[in-house]
Amino acid sequence: MKLVIAIIKPFKLEDVRDALVALGVQGMTASEVTGYGRQKGHTEIYRGAEYAVNFLPKIRIEVAVPSDRVAAVVEAIIASAKTGQIGDGKIFVTSIDQAVRIRTGETDVDAL
């Protein structure tokens, strides 16, 4: 099992969800987060006072999938979240030691 974590542009969330549903992915978690990467932030001006906004709003999604589906899921996220502009985000993949469905007690791949 793998956990796919993607940081994406907020307005791309629905596109990514549609792509993953089409792949048969059963669920996902999305959070509103702020952060910065190579894009660095931007400048805002209020009545002549300039402020550097270092942390930009992003959406962080987490998807747990069986190991053999990882490549397809990552491809789908790239295809649906990409604008080609700076600030499109990143994807991280990490291993999952254990998974449990709380209602039934099912474990691991059965729980995904």
Added chain:
Amino acid sequence: MTRDSGRMACGIAATLSFIFAAAPALAQDATAKIDGADTAWMISATALVLMMTIPGLALFYSGMVRKKNVLATMAQSVACAALCSLLWFAVGYSLSFVGDAPALGTFERLFLRGISMESTSAFAPTIPELLYVVYQMTFAIITVALIAGAVADRMRFSAFLWFVAGWLLFVYVPIAHWVWGGGFLASAGVLDFAGGTVVHLNAGIAGLVAAYVLGKRHGYGADNFAPHDLSLAVIGMGLLWVGWLGFNGGSALGANARAAFAITATHLAASTGALTWMFLEWWTRGKPSVLGLITGAIAGLGAITPASGFVLPWHGVVIGLIAGAICFWGCTRLKLRIGYDDSLDVFGVHGIGGATGTLLTGVFAVAALSAGPDAPEGSPGLLEGNARQVLIQLYAVVAVLVWSGLLTYVLLKAINFLLPLRVSEQHEIEGLDLTQHGEALQ
């Protein structure tokens, strides 16, 4: 304990008997007749002006501060409205609008005693005197509440309450009397229709002095002070703009053509001010910001205030244009050059706008608008050949600058003997909502 409460009861009883004993109405002008239409309009105008502070100014200001100071900023407007109302009832009205001594009114209407069903004020002979009291009360409220913007994010709430009370009594009341209550500036012939000097310049210079005395916000120039929710400020600006029709239109003190001239010039000045600021920002900064649009509108409104009942519609357009440009310069250039931290630009918008409008009133005043049974000549300005009017306007600007600036400084220093004006640095970092009021936005 018992003796104390007994003494307190005696004191209250004495005060009450003092208020109610002098009930017989004082002799009024026998010819004064209360007019239904004028009264109806002035009740509406009173509600409009009160709406400018609560919730107008409360929203306008709180939208521009950081999220940790939203409730504290709103509390300043609301507490100011409540406290100023009681003080106006107790002593403010009487000292401002009763008696025609050059410097100050009298105690004749203390606690509004002596006002009857038939009473009228010499300043507004066709509406009940009590309505005039409340109408003027709403002006006192917003003037004091405006100053809060200069000290936002750092003033201790208890110190603010002391300041509100002291400033109303020692600064607003005398100046209102000088200009509107038959004082020395009124005798000199100063034209201030709805408060270019009394309200805007007065609050603006007080804001500048208060910003200096309190010092800059922690993190000024380094931290991000971006407004937490400009949509609140837009709603607040809208309420201010609409309420301003009661502010300037109501200053005609009747349902008449002069009120129509006043609201037309007012609305046109707001529109021109908003567009002027917007285009200047677009041109110099590349983007037309929402904050710029709403600030420009308020600058136009502040500047047209003294002129509104004295000028033609096209004068409103010119005044809005000039105010939008000068206040834009004041808030984006002058402020940075001088380096004061007037958090929400009370001086840049109301001080500079109020002074500009007061001087331009002397330029554009049209005699025909102010001519009436009492003053058949009316009040002409520079364009009608009365250059002296500009000097009289300048005289009022200087008088208000000096008195308000000086007294604001002395008052703040005096309060500072009792308690610190600012919250502690730690509390400032945590935010005033939590540390001053024990509440916070989630």
